[in-house]
Amino acid sequence: MTAGGSAAGKGGPPAGAPSGAARADLGEGLGWAGLGLAILVLSLSMDRLAEQGVEPYAVPGLLPGLLGIGMMLFGGLLVWRGRGMVRLAAGGARTKQKSDLRAGRLLVVLALCLTYSVALVGHGIPFWLASWVFVSASILVLQHGAHQEAGRAPNWTREIALATFIGLCAGVFFTVLFQYFFLVHLP
Amino acid sequence: MFIGLSELGQAYLSVLNPLSLAYGLGGALCGILVGCLPGLSATLCIALLTTLTVKLDANHAVLILVCSYVGTLYGGSRSAILLNIPGTAANAASCADGHALAQRGEAGRAIGIATSGAFTGVLCGVICLAAFTPLLARVALSFGSYEFFWLALFGVTISGRIVGNDPVRGWLMGLLGLFVAQIGQDGLYAHDRFTFGFDEMSGGIALIPALVGAFGFSEILTTLTTPTTTVVNLQDSVRPRFREVFQYWQTALRSGAIGVLTGLLPGIGEDAGAWMSYGAARIFSKEKDQFGKGSIDGLMAAETGDMSSIPGHIIPCLALGVPGSAPSAVLMAAMIIHGVQPGPMLMIEHPQFIFDVVAFTTLAMFTILVFGLFLVRPLLYVLRVPRPILMPIIFLLCNIGAFATASRLFDIYAMVAVGLGAFFLRRRGYAMAPFVLGLVLGPLLDKSLRRGLVLSGGSLEPFFTRPISILLFSVIALTVLLQIPALQGLVARLMPWKREAAAN
Known part of the structure; x- marks a missing residue:
């Protein structure tokens, strides 16, 4: 177990961290944000069971929608951490697999x-x-x-x-x- | 109090029969065998044994599972000492000093210390389990939907913050687990969510197949792509060293307390107990320079800390229905399968069960002592079985494990899908514990949020005005907000010692 938070806390890639980590943040952040958005859209389009008299605050899509928003926020945080690395990602040579x-x-x-x-x-x-x-x-x-x-x-x-x-x-x-x-x- | 003592006495008497003893020894033996094989975790062992014990009565099934839980973590110290690879994540702290002792020709002594440390750790935990679980369960009886909503969120937040290297990734995994738990029919109106028209998905992604995938299939893939190492031979005696427990009694007591306290926090895992105990022992030790080079103090602290966190994890699992770790999440799922619902109502519906679990854990404590004396050398042969032979058989068991609880082929596919996802996410530094906790707590979070809103007529006020709700919300908010750089700077300015520590 290590103390977490170093990477997240500096507003960009941590000092001395490899640029690959920031590139990973950027790509993964976009992936998470995309997943969150998809979940939010599906939750919003979910049946609200109004004909059964279900109140708007008890609809089945409530929590999944909130989780989608959460994923978008934290995914956005990863993107923000990996900002400025787009050029590096495009220009950097891919290291070959060791084995x-x-x-x-x-x-x-x-x-x-x-x-x-x-x-x-x-x-x-x-x-x-x-x-x-x-x-x-x-x-x-x-x-x-x-x-x-x-x-x-x-x-x-x-x-x-x-x-x-x-x-x-x-x-x-x-x-x-x-x-x-x-x-x-x-x- | 006297009623509690009488129930505890009854629980101890109920395990003192040949069948229970045989089940306990068998469970612990399975656990030790799984634990000593690097790559196979306590979660996988309990998940597979849950399917094996599904036809047994609740008490015997939980007895086997508790003994296997304790046995797996104890067995994990074998490979940490002899291979320098922790058998389970919880044994990582034992590697440095345990393997250093083994390389000096003192492998038997290291194993003896691990055995006595493990025994002492579980003993500390059992005392706390017996003393605090009924108390916590009584307090939890005053919890309503609002408190349970924050409690579920608290578990995922704390787990994501502490486990792994990156809290943001931890929380994303927690959110993913919570989302996966929403797949299938919802708990209030039985409405299909995210099933995309597939009838089989209405039942949702079951916990056991998901955990077998996350901790079994993904571990198999990891193990088969990692090089193997050589086993150190045993030259000296392996008998438990209780003389050293007395010699290092302060370390043993401190580590036992730290292990139980870390165990109480949801989703933290046994490794936190081991590392925190190890860190504390290093601070207070007179032989600081020996740490990492074969320190008895270090090995004792790591083993006592991880083992005492097992009963620590079981406390919130029984009293609140919030598991302390991934293995205890499976244990909780197994209890539910057997008709025992952990949580505040447990003290009312099955008051004897808490004391039964105390008795099972005590029995598990003695089984590791038995196997610590008699099963060390035969275990060396298990460690030498080539991975290419062992892993396909484990995968075969993963398939049976995923299928057996509900006899659905879909569960096998779910196991494979979750395992593949877990393998690739782990390679990218995502921890599995928050995902598992999310998976377990997802239904509780959903029901508590919507029930709470229905009870309050759509008002959010009770979520933020009830005392326990405020406390839990404050901890969650602070934990998340402290990831914002501007706030971190403010904290550093207010607490100069933290800035100095960071600079060092």
Whole structure:
């Protein structure tokens, strides 16, 4: 935990702070203000239930509208903090990601997780089978990345056998545990 | 008072049976295992265990969750000491001195001190939990919609101000959490808000899937993109060092009190208790130069501070229905799932429950002592499990956890969406605690505001004239206004010592 407020308090980017932080403030502030405005517009256009006799101060859109205004105010504060950085943002060269390998791994992990949660689970494939496929594939792909990063040459037969075994055990074990012991009907 | 003591006695007797003891030990063990794995938080552990315990009766379920809460934070000190990576955010303060001791070949001693510090911390917290929760709940009985409106806003404001590096970002996250809580049918007229015609969104974004996403999926993504480190070996004895608790009794007592007090503030998190205790110990210590280099005083303060804040967080959760931290927010959600509504009415509807929670926390305190003695070396094997093997299994559990409470596929999608959002927001320096608090307090804020206005006939006057309302409003207003540079300058002129401190 650190004392907050240094960045916000000086009316601009804090002394010694990287210009990137101010650029982030500007972009993020605009994003928050935009979100706040969208929430405010949606709240104002929300049904006020007048036909049900609901008073104007008890309409369903009251609090969301106020929250939208709050987001616009604080988003505006971020924009104000990052002011004067537009030219820097336009002219500054983007620093390259330190580790392309890790960025690639993030994309792979994202793809695997999204495939499992959105495409495999709940679409007719038994839960244990979907989980087996996901866990085994993930272990293989991630171990491959770890070996690559460490510069090791893995024994692929052993890796595939291990990943398949762990995936099968995890899929079957958790399905049985939840479905039959905790009576949760899995998708 | 005697009625309270009798209820407390009954609560202690009710946990002294083999089944409760087994549940308590099991919950604590799950917590320790999760806690010692960097990247897996107490919030995730409690959220996943909530789905596992949904079929149990309320007392046993909450017993398991409380023990896992205590166990996770205790387990987090393992990786802080042996890997120099805090198992949970609350253990970050233990890294410097704990790992320095481990590198000198005193890892066992460091773990022993962490165990005794944790035990002492929870003990301090349990005493305060038993003494103050019923009192606070009685005071809260006089609260109306106006006070609850400001209390909910107070929680989000204070959490946004203190957690993280930037209050503005903290408050934006709090507002986002409050907004997400408004999605679905509103609490007064069951009118659909922000559902865009999707029937599944009428039920809103449920708390458990959102928390599993924010603390599970986003942590998995973070962990898999972070390099792993090596585990320090244990060479010496790991038995708890109570001799050192007596030697550093002032540190233990001070840290226990600081932990409980920080725990009382809504949405602050256990790490605040640890860091504030650590800071205070550094000021008062005779061995200031040892801090960061393996100070016993520092490690004791950090561990006692974070562990005593657990009961501290449970106090406002039970008495006011305002959780003190993200894990206690899940604990509160679990209590609601089991038919126990925390808040001022708890003392009337379930008077025994507060004392039951005191007994559960006491049992949790003894379980960490048991596992601190017997489970240190086996835990080293858990720390050595490669992340690429562990994380897909955790994600599988996140999916089950999100789905199990309501059996809705939509909850899995919500978990993934919240997790993705949380991952990218965290990378940009946004703290999750204000978001979680906003998510929990959103319905209370909405209902209190509109009920208050209906009761006052649309007048805002009662929001600003009732004593507790004025107090809460003043704190909120001051906290926000002090972010304005002109006012900060004025404060600096009025308080020259603050200016000097800033200059230094």
